[in-house]
Amino acid sequence: MTTYKRLVLASRPKGQVTPENFRLEQLPVPEIRDGEVLVRNHYLSLDPYMRMRMEDVRSYAAPQAIGETMVGGTVGEVVASKNPKFAVGDKVQGMFGWSEMGVSDGVLLRRLDTTHVPLSAYLGSVGMPGMTAWYGLTQIMQPKPGETIVVSAASGAVGSVVGQLAKLRGCRAVGIAGGAEKCAYVVDELGFDACIDYKAGNLEADLAKATPDGIDAVFENVGGKVFDASLARMNPFGRIALCGLIAGYDGEPMPITNARVFLTMRLTMRGFIVSEHMDLWPQGLQELGGLVATGKLKFRESVAEGLEAAPEAFIGMLKGKNFGKQLVKLI
Secondary structure, X not given: OOEEEEEEEOOXXXXXXXXXXXXXXXXXXXXXXXXXXXXXXXXEEOOOHHHHHOOOOOOOOOOOOOOOEOOOOEEEEEEEEOOOOOOOOOEXXXXXXXXXXXXXXXXXXXXXXXXXXXXXXXXXXXXXXXXXXXXXXXXXXXXXXXXXXXXXXXXXXXXXXXXXXXXXXXXXXXXXXXXXXHHHHHHHOOOOOEEEEHHHOOHHHHHHHHOOOOEEEEEEOOOHHHHHHHHOOEEEEEEEEEOOOHHHOOOOOOOOOOOOHXXXXXXXXXXXXXXXXXXXXXXXXXXXXXXXXXXXXXXXEEEEEOHHXXXXXXXXXXXXXXXXXXXXXXX
């Protein structure tokens, strides 16, 4: 292999993302220097946070630079090494972005054990999405046995883990997802107690029926009307882990019409970025890896084939077309 492909950000989106916002480039395979490794990426992770990085706005991370490889997590195999900590053949996790190959000095590279956990799972349930779920649930929602928790985008890579972890802790888990098929999966496969199809048109009434004792904690991925419906059902001293606001990623306003309940129910809401809490990753990943290895934590993947398929897969994910974790298979 003498060349490899990558996708760069060609232009910033105006509203919805389009394929024209990306550009495919072919480059010669780089030579590595002392201390470096060359990685052939096998899978690329597509995640909602990438949409906000495409904007030139002040946020928790610098905007994605025009003309540079799109940001993203990857898993792959070391194909050349001049670093004593990594050998050719090692499976590793890195942040090489939308690219078939990457070079690393090893500092942010994590060696992976694929004996009992599939390689792709390190981009999902045993990776950043899983840790996002684990952190939001354990550190912010802090659920107690018997409490009712609600998770929006419940069939996705993050939400699916939140509900399963909550069930393992003795909670009533109620999901919100788009479509009957996703809701059936959330209940029948993942073990949630109920799942509300927000596309069915009865969000408030269906949520009230599924939460007869109110809601003690919410993991919010969506915002907008979905979040407002949960707010209306909150119990006193409820906790909200604010993870994502995908309803507003294309610039739509997201008013909170039930803001009064923050006062009347004495609610606590905290936004968080999981990469700012790396000190807890070993603890969380140990639990998540053990659960996946023993089949106690289930997950589903949507896999697009080839780097060229990444833009359409990303656009589809932002519209909820994916089922579970969205990946791109690169090899």
